[in-house]
Amino acid sequence: MFNLILFGPPGSGKGTQSDRLVEKYGLVHLSTGNLLRSEIAEKTPLGIEAKNFIDKGQLVPDEVVIGMIDNSLEQHRDAKGFLFDGFPRTANQAKALDKLLELKRTTIHNVLALEVSEEELVKRLLERGKTSGRSDDTDEAVIRNRFSVYQNETAPVADHYKAQHKFKAIPGEGSVEEISAALSEQIDKTLDRQQQEAFE
Template sequence: MFNLILFGPPGSGKGTQSEKIVDRFGLIHLSTGNLLRQEISEKTPLGLEAKNFMDKGQLVPDEVVIGMIDSCLEKHPEAQGFLFDGFPRTIAQAEALDKLLALKKTAISKVLALDVSEDELVRRLLERGKTSGRSDDTDESIIRKRFSVYKGETEPVATHYEKQDKFERIPGEGSVNDIFQKLSSAIEKKNEVAAQS
């Protein structure tokens, strides 16, 4: 099983690249945001618990999110692997995910981070803001704040996976296809190594 975490700040093209990776490598796209929405709409016990926190304006606790990931893994026993999007965001989440995957006799195979300069992200998001209708994409100071929050949250997670020799930065500037080729070759290289061991 090949489990991939894709990191990237807002505006890095992570959504676009996730779709392409899922199509090409046959992975199941596991977006915690989508999982939350699905569990809530299906009124599952985890979904109801999550909704209770969200209705109070609180973050959904890690145990609930890990529970949702667990049930998603259970629903797809035949999966070739999963692409984790938007999770883990903290060391605690990374450790909880590692434990859950170990129980399933698998692990994170690779962590790829789209590396895009702050100025390029600001440019892209301001451009997206003209058409997206998202107010947080039209204010440069908010965009820069989102970027610093992203860096502050995810750098420790990057370090966690660097220690396991699973982390790789991929240049996230250039055409969509160029970036996809770089991501694909990093994944294929990892798959070749795994096949030989």
């Protein structure tokens, strides 16, 4: 099994690259946003609990999110691996995820972060805002705030995985193909290493 975390600030092209990687490597795409929406729609116990927090304008607690991820891992036991998107967002979530995966006798193999300059992101999101219909894509101050929140939140997560030698920053500027190739190169290295270890 191969597990990947893909990071990137809003507008970094993470959605596009996630879709490509999921298709290329046969991974299950685990987006916590989608998981939350589907658990709420299906009115599962976790979904009902999550909705209570959301309705009060509160963040869904880590243990609820981890519970949903656990459910998803159980549903896809035969998966080749998982691509985690939008999670973990904090060092505590990263530790909780490590523990959960340990119980499943697996681990995170690669943490790849798409790095894009703030100016480029502002430009991309303002451009996207013309057609996306998302109000948070049309206000430069809001975009810059989202970027700084992302930097502050995810820096500790990056440090957590750097300590495990799993973190790699990938330039997120260039053509979609160039970025895909850079991501694939890192993944292929890890997969090759896994195969070698399996034969040893």
